[in-house]
Amino acid sequence: MRLPFEITATDPGSRARRGSFLTAHGRIETPTFMTVGTRATVTGLDPADLREVGAQVLLGNTYHLMLRPGIELFRRVGIHRFMNWSGPVLTDSGGYQIFSMTGDRTMHERGARFRSYVDQRMHLLSPELSIEMQTAIGSDIMMVLDECIDSTSDEATTRAAMERTHRWALRSLAARTSESQALFAIVQGGVVPALREESAAFLTQQPFDGFAIGGLAVGDARAQREDVTALSAELLPRDRPRYLMGVGTPPDLVHAMGCGVDMFDCVLPTLLAWQGTAFTSTGRVKVTRAECGRSDAPLDAACACATCKQFSRSYLHHLFKCGEPLGSRLLSKHNLHHYLALMAEARAAIEAGGYAAWAKEKLAAIDRHEHAGGGRA
Numbered sequence: 262m263r264l265p266f267e268i269t270a271t272d273p274g275s276r277a278r279r280g281s282f283l284t285a286h287g288r289i290e291t292p293t294f295m296t297v298g299t300r301a302t303v304t305g306l307d308p309a310d311l312r313e314v315g316a317q318v319l320l321g322n323t324y325h326l327m328l329r330p331g332i333e334l335f336r337r338v339g340i341h342r343f344m345n346w347s348g349p350v351l352t353d354s355g356g357y358q359i360f361s362m363t364g365d366r367t368m369h370e371r372g373a374r375f376r377s378y379v380d381q382r383m384h385l386l387s388p389e390l391s392i393e394m395q396t397a398i399g400s401d402i403m404m405v406l407d408e409c410i411d412s413t414s415d416e417a418t419t420r421a422a423m424e425r426t427h428r429w430a431l432r433s434l435a436a437r438t439s440e441s442q443a444l445f446a447i448v449q450g451g452v453v454p455a456l457r458e459e460s461a462a463f464l465t466q467q468p469f470d471g472f473a474i475g476g477l478a479v480g481d482a483r484a485q486r487e488d489v490t491a492l493s494a495e496l497l498p499r500d501r502p503r504y505l506m507g508v509g510t511p512p513d514l515v516h517a518m519g520c521g522v523d524m525f526d527c528v529l530p531t532l533l534a535w536q537g538t539a540f541t542s543t544g545r546v547k548v549t550r551a552e553c554g555r556s557d558a559p560l561d562a563a564c565a566c567a568t569c570k571q572f573s574r575s576y577l578h579h580l581f582k583c584g585e586p587l588g589s590r591l592l593s594k595h596n597l598h599h600y601l602a603l604m605a606e607a608r609a610a611i612e613a614g615g616y617a618a619w620a621k622e623k624l625a626a627i628d629r630h631e632h633a634g635g636g637r638a
């Protein structure tokens with residue numbers, strides 16, 4: 262196993278667990294939220310900003326990085342040197358991006374054929390090429406290529422995609438060459454409990470370093486997402502990290518940590534920041550609304566981030582109204598700080614044996630205006 266995973270505390274009132282594992286670029290304390298840096302950048306923020314908000318792990322994307330800047334550059338420098346980030350990096354395989362494409366793409370047993378948005382040429386992304394690309398990128402954790410589908414698909418479609426994901430997982434495992442890079446499998450099966458069980462049973466027989474729960478936040482309702490998360494987490498081995506892909510809102514995270522999920526990523530904190538929405542200790546705040554323009558209070562009085570310590574709601578409102586990029590930058594830093602501080606609080610609550618009570622209190626405070634899903638980066 263490339264990621265010796267150590268569980269240091271478990272919560273008596275839930276399935277939450279506190280752990281850590283060591284990667285080639287540092288230790289990851291779990292539960293952790295991974296900051297989405299799809300194209301080897303977290304939009305508008307540099308590595309010093311990311312350190313400041315408490316980011317531990319960055320998430321890059323194989324599909325986008327393969328199209329631009331391409332494999333040759335990464336063979337030469339690797340992502341850490343390229344973007345000057347010395348901490349751990351996880352790369353998603355590209356499966357979700359292929360699924361999200363509206364244009365020219367077809368799925369085959371060999372891989373996914375699609376047209377590049379960069380040069381309009383046709384490409385074939387196979388499980389083997391995804392691993393080759395992730396090996397060149399030099400991520401600390403690689404993901405297998407999976408076939409993603411809408412979670413509202415019928416059972417036959419869901420089963421076919423799941424079975425192909427299993428075959429591709431075995432091919433990914435066989436294609437791995439690097440000793441220092443971990444590889445995670447992705448449990449699929451939509452919202453059908455029997456398929457989730459079958460998928461977990463198949464994949465956990467194989468020597469993967471961790472297991473992800475995929476196929477959620479793609480059309481499913483919150484209650485469905487919570488049920489599938491709880492079921493899937495329970496089916497995964499205790500001694501390996503569990504990663505819930507692309508989910509979600511702070512309440513989603515609080516719920517999933519209580520099910521024993523260790524790793525998360527989601528575009529929401531940065532995506533919504535660029536649209537003028539902040540996550541706060543009392544729910545979401547839209548800074549473009551008129552009342553923010555009249556408020557000299559910080560965005561969130563309970564937040565310790567640099568944005569909240571230095572600037573008022575009226576200033577942020579002004580920056581957004583003027584289309585000044587500083588507004589989005591300040592909000593991105595706040596939102597990431599909010600997510601990462603939530604994770605730090607959760608880790609402390611698990612260590613103290615009080616996660617269940619903490620989660621209940623947290624949900625009561627933030628569970629308003631929180632119904633949107635997520636989406637894999």
Ligand SMILES: [Zn+2]
Pocket residue numbers: 560561564565566567568569570595596598
């Ligand atoms: Zn703040």
